[in-house]
Amino acid sequence: MSRTVTVGLDGSPESRAAAEWAAREAKLRGLPLKLVHVWEPVPEPIAQAPLLGSETQAHWSERIPREAAEGLRLRHPGVDVAMEQISGRPTDALAEAAKDAELLVLGSRGLSGIGGFLVGSVGAAVIARTETPVVLVRAGEQAADEHEKDPAGIPSAATAYRPVVLGLDTDHPHDTVIAFAFEEAARRGTALKVVHGWNLPPYFAYGLPADPQLNAELGRQDAAALARVLSPWRQKYPDVEVVEESRSGSPANHVIDASHEASLVVVGRRIRRSPIGARIGSVTHAVLHHATAPVAVIAHD
Structure with a gap:
């Protein structure tokens, strides 16, 4: 097992909050941070479409982790940030990525109107399948939320x-x-x-x-x-x-x-x-x- 804090990133607000939390945790632990971006290849008929083709999807799938890594390096100096792109089903890919991590961090949507999480099918499946510690972070989670008033x-x-x-x-x-x-x-x-x-x-x-x-x-x-x-x-x-x-x-x-x-x-x-x-x-x-x-x-x- 490599000593990294790994976070699943898909560009959503909850995954961005998870990445920020993971960066703070990586600094506390003195460990590098790995961003794992999973994208599912589009079916062949859709891949032939001019606006939704494989080249367009590849461009955005590369841009999401690259821009996230750049921002995290600026906001969390001293944290070694790496990124990895994986093609496949998110549940399988994240469960596999967890095997090589000390900690896996995932985002989870906040419940509408009240505090709490809405744990999606991917998050729940990954938690059930991995023996690596998994942390769920709500969308909108801020650094100040961890501290006293x-x-x-x-x-x-x-x-x-x-x-x-x-x-x-x-x-x-x-x-x-x-x-x-x-x-x-x-x-x-x-x-x-x-x-x-x-x-x-x-x-x-x-x-x-x-x-x-x-x-x-x-x-x-x-x-x-x-x-x-x-x-x-x-x-x-x-x-x-x-x-x-x-x-x-x-x-x-x-x-x-x-x-x-x-x-x-x-x-x-x-x-x-x-x-x-x-x-x-x-x-x-x-x-x-x-x-x-x-x-x-x-x-x-």
Whole structure:
């Protein structure tokens, strides 16, 4: 695996936002940035058309990554920017490109009217097929969005980074996911907020009265379990402030709520090598669609 931050670029606003985020991440990591532009050859009958022919398509397919690379070099001095053009189906090409990257960054449209993502079929398929960490970035994502507000109440790149948020399953914690979140918080010099949701007792489903003492005890047990999982990581990363949040209810909803004040959200995806195909998982799927910060999906066994 080559040590690069790779971004899928198609000229859309969401892919341009992803490229800007990827350039900032490449600088944080001290790695080169690779722009991958995928174009699908036009069918032969269309290729013969005077305005939509293969030469015209080739011209635009070369212009998009070239101009993007030039702009990124100007805005992010010190970042080594390379570009690559690949012909084929975007899903296949990006999944293949991810194999040679340390991190793959893709754009995702913002949901109309509310914060969040609209994860297209290509993004979802690539996430499900690759074992490389994938970050989804919304259209319009700005550098200032990752930072705290200034005295005027406006997010500013001159202020500290917002916390990194980790959605953690304490029943099945995975080192790969936890390590990624701690590393991202350490690079940004910010806190790591670890969010875990636990289920209420079954009697809620049947409309039976709640037992406050039982609920309180379950809450204490879950908080203790979260603390045990994080204890060795606190020792490994003593400079990272860790904020633990254990709450009853939907894990996805708690992570989505926390994303409003996050610079990055980190969630896991179990690798499923099955003949019926890969899947993302319900919690990660919900977070991908509704989080209001960039989302990193980390594959794990």
